[in-house]
Amino acid sequence: MSSTEAGRLLGTNQTTISNIEASRLGVSADRLRALARNYRCADDALITALIDMAAERRRGWWEEYRETLHAGLLDLAELEHHAVALRTAYVAHMPGLLQTIDHAREIFRQAVPPLSPPDVEHHVSHRVKRQAVLYRDRPTPYTAIVHEAALRMRFGGPETARGQLQHILEMSEHAHIKVLVIPFEAGSFPGSGQSILYAVGPVPQLDTVQFDTEHGSELLDAPAQLEGYRVVLDRMETVALTERKSRDLIQTIIRTLKGE
Known part of the structure; x- marks a missing residue:
């Protein structure tokens, strides 16, 4: 999936996706779930772990x-x-x-x-x-x-x-x-x-x-x-x-x- 396609899936643009990938922006739980569904990931434990990591809004x-x-x-x-x-x-x-x-x-x-x-x-x-x-x-x-x-x-x-x-x-x-x-x-x-x-x-x-x-x-x-x-x-x-x-x-x- 290209950054443009990911942007369309998440209702945003390519620039936002690039910033998320570069760790300059966070990603919400809803968007993570949307990506998981798109990739047919049904591993609830993995999805939950990723959401927990993304929930740390503060910069490291x-x-x-x-x-x-x-x-x-x-x-x-x-x-x-x-x-x-x-x-x-x-x-x-x-x-x-x-x-x-x-x-x-x-x-x-x-x-x-x-x-x-x-x-x-x-x-x-x-x-x-x-x-x-x-x-x-x-x-x-x-x-x-x-x-x-x-x-x-x-x-x-x-x-x-x-x-x-x-x-x-x-x-x-x-x-x-x-x-x-x-x-x-x-x-x-x-x-x-x-x-x-x-x-x-x-x-x-x-x-x-x-x-x-x-x-x-x-x-x-x-x-x-x-x-x-x-x-x-x-x-x-x-x-x-x-x-x-x-x-x-x-x-x-x-x-x-x-x-x-």
Whole structure:
């Protein structure tokens, strides 16, 4: 269906449809139902989930960054905001949702091409605001699989590294946060070269996988792709340490840093 055809169906024009598609305008429940009928979608749970998402009339906080950050980062923040659960896997970096301000700042200072100091701060503040999903009244359940390499990576020197490790250790004590460490001795494992975010949607059809590439952020939602990434994450969890042993390893690394 073209934007012109959609406009006729909803009793509006092509410009309005384009603004809805670009997230500049919201869409009403009645219009969503009209589109669902046109596409012969009879899945009430899916339609209800979409209506609930559209009912949030206020602009998402990420919109304030539309003129300063890449659209993929805005999509990531919105994806995390609407997810009912999050699963992530990281090999070379700490999970963004568990990074300290100092750690995040050092990462963005190493960006290629280089970021200006104001742009570094825009990226840092965006990353910190994403973390609100872990602190809201009904925090999002979060599982972070982290390789030992990421824990030992240095950004900003020993003090910044200690602060980051102490933070992830403290966050792992929250009931809704699970941190699982893959130790060096685990050897090879699926997905070993890629950071993965699996956002669980209100209904299975809204599940989405996000990962970074050299050219930006990529989103996947095809059922076969989602199943493949669920298998990868499940297998990564099987080679990871338990939550308790993961915390023990983090504490060991902190003690090593304190000795420097």
